Amino acid sequence: MGRVQSATKNIVFGQIGNLVTQLLGFVLRSVFIAHLGDTLVGVNSLYTSILSVLSMAELGIGTALNYSLYKPVANKDYEKIKSYMLLYKKSYRIIGLVVAGIGLAISPFLPYLVKQPDGVTVRDLTLYYFIFLFNTVSTYFVAYKYSLVNAEQKNYIQTNIITITKMITVSLQIIVILATGNFYAYLLTAAAVELLQKIYVSHYLNRLYPYLKDKRVEKLTKEETGEVVTKTKALVLHKVGDVARLQTDSMIISSFINVTVNGFVDNYNMIMNSAANVVNIVFNSVLSSFGNLIATESKDRQYELFKVYRFAASWIYGFAAVGFAILLTPFITLWVGAERTLAFSVIGCILIDFYFKGERIVLSNFKTAAGVFEQDKYLALIQGVVNLVISIVLVVRIGLVGVYIGTIVSGLIANVTKPIIIYHVILDRKAGEYFRDSVKYCLLLVLQYGIFYGISGIIMKEITILTFLVMFVIICLVFNGIFLMVFRKAGEFQYLVTIVKGKFRKRKE
Template sequence: MKTKSRTKKSIVNARMNLICYFLTLVVAFFTRKTLLDYLGTEFLGLTGTLGSLLSFLNLAELGIGSAIAYVLYKPLFECDESKINEIISVLGYLYRKIGSFILLAGLLLSAFLPWIFSNTEIPLSVIYTGFYCYLVSSMFGYFISYKITILSADQRNYIVTGFFQLITTIKVILQMTLAYYTRNFYLYFAVELISGLLLSLLLNHKVYRCYPWLQTDVRTGRELYKEYPEIGKYIKQLFFHKIGGFVQGQVLPILIYAFVSLPMVALYTNYTLITQRVQGLLDGILNSTNAGVGSLISEGNQEKIWINYRLLFSLRMLTSGIFSFCTSYMFSSFISLWLGQEYILPDTVVYLIVILMFLQLSRGINEQFLFGYGLFYDVWAPLVESALFILLSIVFGAIYGLTGVLAGPIGATLIIVHGWKPYFLFTKGLKRPIVSYLKLLLVHLCLTIVGYIGSLKVMEYFLPMIDGLHKWVYWITQASLFTVIISCFTITLYYITLSHFRAFVYRIVKIKFP
């Protein structure tokens, strides 16, 4: 497989993720109000709660799909069809076990639904219908469409994304229409169940169209599992890494409530709704290279790996820096226009939120290569990160309130994610001195900060020209101007300073897309 092919596939994945991301925003904007008006806030609260209950049950899967995807990189690179069939058969066996466990746990959990929803006026028949529809729908991925892991590992995740977005868009439009004309809760859940089945069947069909030689046998997966002991090892290791992130995501709002107040949780959530959207957008684009990195490392050319690491590092820092500085520049003014002046948080808190967003965005590059090398055995790292996160938040939160609570995730991320992880990758994977990473990081930080400072100076010239416009028009014009200016400024600095970035631009220009 040629690098050019990897680059083209990564861009196709990124393009599909970008299109689907904005389509999701548009669909959600138009459907949310209709569902609220005709089905009610209590019903939508019910669907959200049911989804959360099922997400906790699905924690049992953490690590399996990722472990299989990693094991598939090498046989896909070598076009070893026999080995691929065996690995997917093992996945089918494991997913059948996990699916059976989740189904049983879900049935047991359903006995407590009357107690969990004791304060709602929604009939129990509706609650049970919704819960079982969600439960059965989640089973399709374990028993029918588990083979789609091969698409992700082979840099064809755009197929999964495209089909998912198509079915999801049709589903929510149909649910919105039925809500408008019938206000029937049961039809809402019926559409949810049917769309899940249809998506699984379509993806399964597409897998066999792309890989007609794929012949899997779940019944033999149990015996084959013994021949691949590394899969079990990777599953256990990845479980710790993923559960650490899950726990941290759930704990932060609780700590803010404990050390500040419940209203402050709402104010903080207003800001994180925006940062999560930004992070979702960039992750969808930048993580499209995940499978390409795994394939590249399977090739074994260390010099080529290092070249591509520097390139992806530049792209990650460039986009993370631009989006973080744009968010910082326009955050409070947007909140003021959107919700009101009373919802604005202090500048110090805003800067900490943006710093945390930048750290989360820029962490992906090292995690991509650690995954590609299969370096998951530092299972202590997510445990220490979670412990530091909670400890620092409690200590500083008790003293400084919200700013102190935010010191927890920032400190833990700096120490483990941006301290230990690069060291681990460079010593065990890339086999290069950690000084190489520090030089790379320092150069990119300097270029990004210079780009930001220069953009602020240029904006001082343009702002008087748009003064007097309507509030929203002024904000949109200001936001657009700043985004264009900082993007042009920073990209130019990268292009002039970094030779590998110039080479990448030439490569992109030469690629032809259908």
């Protein structure tokens, strides 16, 4: 199966799975808020962030080993695959134990991270946390096997398993909440289903790759092990910095403001993440294809497809950011009530970071596929420090918006440095063109936002489902129409048109 076909299959299954899980997740959140309240929404969000921080113990080993698998998988070198997978297995078991140890050690400090938890005792906070911790730790004893699936460009296997599990979990959780109104039952339901999923995945992947059960495994050479260690050392700093920058906002909000506001923020994040997941499935599904591309194609070809990849991201993320700027608060108002909305200054900052995060995903994915980790190994660490310092200083002075100013500033550091590294190290070109395109895309987005802001002032004087839908249709048609008109002759757009036409021809044949 070729790169485009593999990526297409991954995208199709990914989007189907995402649509199902997001719809179910939306229903679950609605039931959760109505029956369990905003405080537990905030606690749920906070603990998810804390466990993401604990996952820092993985320290990039998975990324380094995934990159190392591309070549042996392409060459069908099963002995080498077994060797790397054994290293991966041992590493992840150690990581699981480390996460469990650190997780238990920080549990006494939970009351200091949860400000104003109305109606929730310290005992409950601790027991909730232990259930979250169990789910995270148990993942490390199975997750490593997915690396081989993904290296073979069969991401859809993992997607389908996760989708089915999510459907069962969310459906049962909705029933449990309606029947009991109990948060413990809600958490234990997910833990039980996910544990069964992990047992099934272990057996299924053993059948799919029977050679993984082979006891005779050759040791990696010192050079091969050294390469993994070198890349992991660089990724350690990336991981630490990313966690400090991306996973601490929830903890800062819960500690300095209150956990209920964290729940309000999480409602917005849920909607934005639903849209981001649709996009990220597309971009993450081609990651393994890019690994194959970089290993086999010329730099000119790599450059051509990188530009297409980046163009598509700017279009799609730009459309989402502008649409959310106009429609996100009206949607929250219609869904859970105006009392749970946030100030526009906060939303504006969140959406600025949302758009530039889209660009960073493109840059990070391409860099990861090329195995380029060391050149900016201190960058994420710098970003993490910048984010923590600015966010903590400003949240005390100006409140919630200060948290996201720190997030934006720290994120933009990567938007400037990563393109320079990619163009210089991978593509052997100067990055000036990249930044000129960035300015062009941003100016177009600002112009479009101004247009839609004016239109919404007329159409949405009163927020109803009808006016919301009318405005949504207008944004879809006008935004994409303007983008199409401006870039219809660009090489990147023409390449996308060629792919789409090719797909239609194959279906007709």
